[in-house]
Amino acid sequence: MCNHCxxxxxxxxxxxxxxLFKGAAFAGAAAMxxxxxxxxxxxxxxxxxxDLTHAYDSTFPTFDGNPGIEYEWAVEFAxxxxxxxxxxxxxxxxxxxxxxxxxxxxxxSVDQIEPEKLVAPLVIVDITDRARExxxxxxxAADIEAWISANxxxxxxxxxxxxxxxxxxxxEASFRNDAEGNFAFPGFGKSAxxxxxxxxxxxxxxxxxxxxxxxxxxxAVHNSWLPAGRYGIEALANLEELPVKGATIMVGAPKHRGGxxxxxxxxxxx
Amino acid sequence: MCNHCxxxxxxxxxxxxxxLFKGAAFAGAAAMxxxxxxxxxxxxxxxxxxDLTHAYDSTFPTFDGNPGIEYEWAVEFAxxxxxxxxxxxxxxxxxxxxxxxxxxxxxxSVDQIEPEKLVAPLVIVDITDRARExxxxxxxAADIEAWISANxxxxxxxxxxxxxxxxxxxxEASFRNDAEGNFAFPGFGKSAxxxxxxxxxxxxxxxxxxxxxxxxxxxAVHNSWLPAGRYGIEALANLEELPVKGATIMVGAPKHRGGxxxxxxxxxxx
Numbered sequence: 217m218c219n220h221c222x223x224x225x226x227x228x229x230x231x232x233x234x235x236l237f238k239g240a241a242f243a244g245a246a247a248m249x250x251x252x253x254x255x256x257x258x259x260x261x262x263x264x265x266x267d268l269t270h271a272y273d274s275t276f277p278t279f280d281g282n283p284g285i286e287y288e289w290a291v292e293f294a295x296x297x298x299x300x301x302x303x304x305x306x307x308x309x310x311x312x313x314x315x316x317x318x319x320x321x322x323x324x325s326v327d328q329i330e331p332e333k334l335v336a337p338l339v340i341v342d343i344t345d346r347a348r349e350x351x352x353x354x355x356x357a358a359d360i361e362a363w364i365s366a367n368x369x370x371x372x373x374x375x376x377x378x379x380x381x382x383x384x385x386x387x388e389a390s391f392r393n394d395a396e397g398n399f400a401f402p403g404f405g406k407s408a409x410x411x412x413x414x415x416x417x418x419x420x421x422x423x424x425x426x427x428x429x430x431x432x433x434x435x436a437v438h439n440s441w442l443p444a445g446r447y448g449i450e451a452l453a454n455l456e457e458l459p460v461k462g463a464t465i466m467v468g469a470p471k472h473r474g475g476x477x478x479x480x481x482x483x484x485x486x
Numbered sequence: 487m488c489n490h491c492x493x494x495x496x497x498x499x500x501x502x503x504x505x506l507f508k509g510a511a512f513a514g515a516a517a518m519x520x521x522x523x524x525x526x527x528x529x530x531x532x533x534x535x536x537d538l539t540h541a542y543d544s545t546f547p548t549f550d551g552n553p554g555i556e557y558e559w560a561v562e563f564a565x566x567x568x569x570x571x572x573x574x575x576x577x578x579x580x581x582x583x584x585x586x587x588x589x590x591x592x593x594x595s596v597d598q599i600e601p602e603k604l605v606a607p608l609v610i611v612d613i614t615d616r617a618r619e620x621x622x623x624x625x626x627a628a629d630i631e632a633w634i635s636a637n638x639x640x641x642x643x644x645x646x647x648x649x650x651x652x653x654x655x656x657x658e659a660s661f662r663n664d665a666e667g668n669f670a671f672p673g674f675g676k677s678a679x680x681x682x683x684x685x686x687x688x689x690x691x692x693x694x695x696x697x698x699x700x701x702x703x704x705x706a707v708h709n710s711w712l713p714a715g716r717y718g719i720e721a722l723a724n725l726e727e728l729p730v731k732g733a734t735i736m737v738g739a740p741k742h743r744g745g746x747x748x749x750x751x752x753x754x755x756x
Contacts, residue, residue, distance in 0.1 A: 267601040273743040285742055290576055298589045298708070300746045303575045306560055310741065319568045331537040331753060335736070438568070466605070468738015468751035471580065472555055473543040476570045481738035481751065483601060 268465070268482040270386060270453045272310035277392050279425050284309025285479075310479040313469045314427065314448035318476040319438045326475035329447055333418040337371035338465040338484055339363065340379050340455055347380035347402045351394060352431040354405035360412065367461045370415055375465050377421035378404060379455040386453070392425055399430035406436040413444055419467070421449035449482060458484060538735070538752040540656055540723045542580035547662045549695050554579025555749075580749040583739045584697065584718035588746040589708045596745035599717055603688040607641035608735040608754055609633065610649050610725055617650035617672045621664060622701040624675035630682065637731045640685055645735045647691035648674060649725040656723070662695055669700035676706040683714055689737070691719035719752060728754055 270276065274283035286304040293299040308314070316323030341363050346353045355378045364370065380402040385391050394400035401424035409420060420427060420441060427448045428437045441448065449467065468481035540546065544553035556574040563569040578584065586593030611633050616623045625648045634640065650672040655661050664670035671694040679690060690697060690711060697707045697718045711718065719737065738751035 265601045265605050269741045271597040271741050271743050287742075287744070293591050298705075299591075300577045300588060303573075303577065303742065303745075303748070305573045305575060307570045307573065318570060321563050321569075327541040331535045334751070334753060335535050335755065435568075466736045466738070466753065468736070468753075470749060471539045471541050471751055472557075472573065472749070473541050474557070475573075478573070479740060479742070481604070481741055483604060483736065483738075485605065 264486055266454055266457055266463070266484040266486070268452045268454050268484055269311040269480070270383070270451055272479070276310055277386065277425060278306070278309060282306070305479065307476050307478045308450070311449070311451045311453060311482055312479045313467070313477040314438070314442060314450060315469075315475065315477045316442045316445050316447060317474075319435075319442035323443060324445055324447075325473070326447075326469055326477050327471045327473050329469055333373065333447070334467040334469055336373050336375045336418050336465055336467070338458065338463040339367075339370055339374045339376045340458060340460040340463075341376065342379045342460060343402060344379060344381040347382065351390075351400035351402065352429040353380075353402050354429045355402075355408045356405040357407035357411045360408050363460070370412075370417060372416045373418050374416075375419045375421055375449070375467070376412055376417055377449070377452060377455060377465075378402060378423065379460075380423055381456070383423040383451075383453045383455065386451075392430075394430075399425075401425055401430040403427055403429035403432065404437045404441075405429070406440060409437050409441045413441070413446070417446065419447045419449060421452050421465075423452045423455055424450070426450060447477075449480065452482060458486065462486060534756055536724055536727050536733070536754040536756070538722045538724050538754055539581040539750070540653070540721060542749070546580055547656065547695060548576070548579060552576070575749065577746050577748045578720070581719070581721045581723060581752055582749045583737070583747040584708070584712060584720060585739075585745065585747045586712045586715050586717060587744075589705075589712035593713060594715055594717075595743070596717075596739055596747050597741045597743050599739055603643065603717070604737040604739055606643050606645045606688050606735055606737075608728065608733040609637075609640055609644045609646045610728060610730040610733075611646065612649045612730060613672060614649060614651040617652065621660075621670035621672065622699040623650075623672050624699045625672075625678045626675040627677035627681045630678050633730070640682075640687060642686045643688050644686075645689045645691055645719070645737070646682055646687055647719070647722060647725060647735075648672060648693065649730075650693055651726070653693040653721075653723045653725065656721075662700075664700075669695075671695055671700040673697055673699035673702065674707045674711075675699070676710060679707050679711045683711070683716070687716065689717045689719060691722050691735075693722045693725055694720070696720060717747075719750065722752060728756065732756060 278284045284306045288302045290302040291300045313326055315326040317325040341355050341359050404427055428435050463484045463486050466483045470478035548554045554576045558572045560572040561570045583596055585596040587595040611625050611629050698705050733754045733756050736753045740748035
């Protein structure tokens with residue numbers, strides 16, 4: 217099916233399910249489906265905290281290949297009885313946020329992302345098997361449709377993350393490159409994010425170095441998703457431990473004024 | 487009452503309440519009181535996200551008076567179609583974490599704080615009225631006892647924060663200093679943190695520049711609480727919007743390896 221057709225199909229199906237639920241016989245179910253807000257997700261019993269954040273230092277892989285963080289002691293324990301570092305950090309380092317301002321001259325900066333968009337139902341689209349065969353595979357609109365067919369509508373305000381298995385090889389060269397030294401990792405395809413732009417989705421997330429696949433020539437997802445005012449999360453960890461539906465993600469985005477993004481602490485609860 | 491007596495009194499009262507609840511007639515209540523974990527708190531309906539984090543830049547007040555963050559463009563939008571900063575950050579800047587490693591040569595670094603300690607019931611001890619009269623007032627053991635008398639036991643794994651009203655004047659000189667230019671702001675007294683060290687409390691938090699009050703000569707709380715393996719949160723915002731009991735705090739501590747702390751995104755849910 218063409219990408220445009222998939223998007224129309226998903227929208228029609230969601231609309232028709234919602235009209236159906238508006239019938240009196242389905243009033244209870246309607247409330248459940250149509251108003252699944254992040255806060256209602258949290259109202260479910262939660263029993264465990266998951267850490268979706270890589271610990272990072274100057275050896276952590278970066279897109280441009282340069283160290284993303286460097287440390288210098290500003291105060292030393294031996295002389296002062298306490299200690300602290302002066303850090304040099306490139307914003308797009310470690311598990312981190314891409315704010316709209318990263319790819320737009322006047323978009324929302326990282327401190328301006330509404331707090332309500334930082335606590336959200338987490339949708340995981342698993343492409344691990346495909347990624348094992350083709351490093352640069354992308355989540356496309358058909359994958360989103362398949363997720364909806366299997367799991368129901370994307371919850372309101374969700375963060376939609378792809379799970380490719382890449383996080384488990386963060387210390388290997390193949391996290392970033394293929395054997396020839398070219399970028400090679402999974403990402404989102406524009407057909408998927410074009411579909412997600414028609415829905416109330418706060419952010420997309422990846423367990424790789426970039427929202428776009430490694431072989432992207434045009435950064436089509438960065439160049440459309442971020443300028444549309446949505447944000448992204450790159451280099452997520454531990455998605456393997458979570459179900460594809462039912463977790464709540466808590467995105468500890470940094471709050472320095474005018475930031476294009478930055479290292480974040482990302483947790484999830486089930 | 488002497489501080490030691492207050493601590494003993496609180497412990498005895500908590501123990502006797504728990505023995506009482508172990509009686510068969512109180513089995514249900516016992517389960518509720520004795521096992522109020524952070525996860526169970528989250529199981530309550532949550533309706534709103536609160537942002538306990540100040541947005542910050544190089545003008546944000548710091549303990550040493552020097553800018554805590556500086557920005558430089560590493561990639562500029564006009565030339566590249568995207569942009570990102572190189573940041574210089576002193577770890578103890580903005581709303582931030584004090585890890586045990588900040589005040590101990592070999593304590594837990596910020597990346598090593600267990601994720602389970604980052605999602606917790608939030609206890610707020612309000613000293614706003616007193617702080618208005620005496621800037622360097624401290625939360626003492628008696629304040630903790632008074633909170634327990636009014637609200638019940640401190641929940642297991644809690645973050646205990648003082649609310650002094652200081653966050654609302656973060657842009658004024660009086661956030662940091664008195665008219666003579668001396669440090670002047672509320673903090674925790676060691677009698678309070680000595681009591682909290684006997685309980686399962688993950689962290690303390692303040693809406694001021696330091697865990698210790700501004701006029702502290704010896705940083706007694708930093709020097710005892712942090713080396714004991716507990717962490718702190720400084721410069722919290724918006725505690726005024728929360729009840730003294732019932733909120734859940736989510737502490738987005740940074741995860742750079744070997745850090746003594748760092749800017750954090752702190753949210754709360756009710």
